[in-house]
Amino acid sequence: MIGVVVEGIGEIETVRAYISKIDQSLKIFGRPLYADLQPKANPKVIVAAARNVINQLRRRGATKVVVIIDLEDRPCPVRFASELKEAFCSAHPDLLITPVVKHHCLENWMIGDPDALRKMQKRFNKFESIENAIKRGGADMVKDPLKLLDSCAIKTSFHKTMDPPRIAAHQDIDKLSISSRSFKKFLCEIGHSPCLSKKDKN
Structure with missing residues (x-):
């Protein structure tokens, strides 16, 4: 099972709407969990803030967790994602945790x-x-x-x-994935094949 963590309370229903559009054969918890993540904080602080919800998803049977977070005013989303992934791996070596950095924010x-x-x-x-x-x-x-x-x-x-x-x-999630690389990253991490028409998928 794949669990999703979001940083904003307002993002819960938004991401839930996206998940509802995904192939239902994919094993994803339908409702994301909220954690009070501060994108401008040190990666270790962000990881600590996510600890409780990640442990909750682990107890529910999650084998992978996707953490969605804003880039804010950081210079490089790739670097930020890499730093977060390293910090999450260090804190939770037995669980696959993948950060998805929104470039720059949900809007x-x-x-x-x-x-x-x-x-x-x-x-x-x-x-x-x-x-x-x-x-x-x-x-x-x-x-x-x-x-x-x-x-x-x-x-x-x-x-x-x-x-x-x-x-x-x-929103059409495949159209959105063409316009936003960070959204495409999110779809890929939860197992959706973006940018393919229904005809191509069959």
């Missing part, structure tokens, strides 16, 4: 499939601005996706807890 994933936002026309508009932003290098390269989502939100500002699960429910 980058939220803009990766503009068609999902088009399905929410009572909540968002100005879809072309999002399409233009991700054309230049993909969703991961947008430096301030929250500001971009705010500019497209109708009536009230983008809500970091309420809006992401609603957007995720409409």
